[in-house]
Amino acid sequence: MSAAVSRAASLTGLLAFPVTPFTDTGDLDLPCFKEHLTDVLAAGPGAIFVACGTGELASLTATEHEDVVRAAVEHVAGATPVLAGVGGGTRTAVEFARAAQAAGADGLLALPPYLQVGPPAGLVAHYREVAAATDLDVILYQRGTAIFSPGAVAELAEIDNIVALKDGYGDMELLQRIRTATGGRLALLNGMPTAEIFASAYAGLGARAYSSAALAFLPEVAGAFFTAFQNGDDVTQDLLLREFYAPLAELRDTTPGYAVALVKAGLEIRGRSAGPVRPPLADVAPEHREQLARIIDRGLAAVSATPVA
Template sequence: MRLDGLLSFPLTPFTADLADVAWPALRDHLDRQLAADPAALFVACGTGEFTALAPAEYARVVATAVAAADGRVPVFAGVGGGPQTARAFAAAAADAGADGALLLPPYLVESTPAGLVEHVRWVAAATDLPLIVYQRATAVLDPAATVALLDLPTVLGVKDGRGDVDAMLRIVTAVRHSGHPRAAEFLFLNGLPTAELSAAAYGAIGVPAYSSAVLTFVPEVATAFHRAVSTSDGATAGALLSAFYLPFAELRATTPGYAVALVKAGARLVGQPVGGVRPPLVDPPPEHVDRLAAIVAAGREAVRGA
């Protein structure tokens, strides 16, 4: 399975009281994402507030995404928690029709890279779903551990959320030159918050595909930037970085949890009824929403100028 192009990580809309998923809004949001022609949908992951979903909600979110995609693009579902919990979510994702799973970091505990491989092995043994391992927080790989993942046939690749380009270069090089039969097909994805800021650096080390939270609320900006990077249009990429991405990242960095909450506020700004975030995340105050509105306007203007 190849995942070329932008990767969509849809939001999970909630009702005004946060008591339930806003199901019609979810389907509308998914349809908007699919209209932007992503390479895949990754639902109920970080941006989709995986940790805030009840098991029944999770299963229906995944099933809704599968129905919306209707085979046009693969649907990956977030799975995580401890090893047994991750197995249970993987089973639910498979029952809902998902094409694969993004294995989120183990809950709370830290271990060694070798220990992480065993965690992946434990989850992979219980499901036929293809897995992508999300490296961040308590899940940190090294070159030897990543090469060991090649021996797990259902593990497709690694999504990096750490941002250590030197470490990723070592990992990519170790895998590609390992001599393993799966070395050339193993996937590496850039999964940093506002991954566009690091797209050029990651592309240079052989990691061109990236997730885009911006795709969820201003797809015209996200797709224009991706096109510029893919065609080496430095002028357009620079204009969008200056007008939108750098100010957006600066605002995102002001408050923990804004990698989700600010994105959801952006979706509300452009008319998507996605509701607020569930605790412990916090919605942005009016002054931050006003700054975000100005950033969105500047990004759209930059697209028109390009």
């Protein structure tokens, strides 16, 4: 196993999912993307995942996808692993995988196939082809149209470069059955929307690394929560959950697509605009933007009141 591959196989800590910035006319904004990456890197993430769900993979062209991955690899310059999202139909995902490897990515996050829902055998065939197209490590992402049976995951776990399962579905019984079926051969990552809310539950299954949307626009709160989580500081975790994460999740659930749009709105509120989201996502409504600003203020106030600060 190469050094690059092994970096993606042993992810730990707080995992960053930066946005993909666009100009006011909707074009890719790579200078802004690099500034955003600098801010994200300052938080010391265990890895950076670009062109994934938060990075609006589904709205990127093949050329834009490769440009984003290459820009991230060059800008991060080995400071932490850079993993790239791949998705869509099987042949599209294969093309993205090959392009990401050519651009220097350390690994891949294989997002669910777009729209189509297939049986376990079809999912296995899809991810086999993606894994066979690259030398990079591949992380499966369970959510949406890709909910795996334990047997399917056990079959995929036999493939050398499939190394982890990121879960965004939240069925703890299913995850335990998957762990039993695979003998723990795949690392498990908490990939729930607003993953901090589920951090303790996933830790019980051995998944202590998690993705944090808040890290992209509010690293002070994301970092404080992760430190409290690592230290077993339940008081600080409960405070941040009550003051920031629970209200954020409630706002997120008001409107489809807000899991991404709120991150970009949060960046704008904090003076680090990354431009609009692309359709079919929609920018945050004015009244929700005001609500988000208040939630951000509550989060920062909570951090200032904790020993972590």
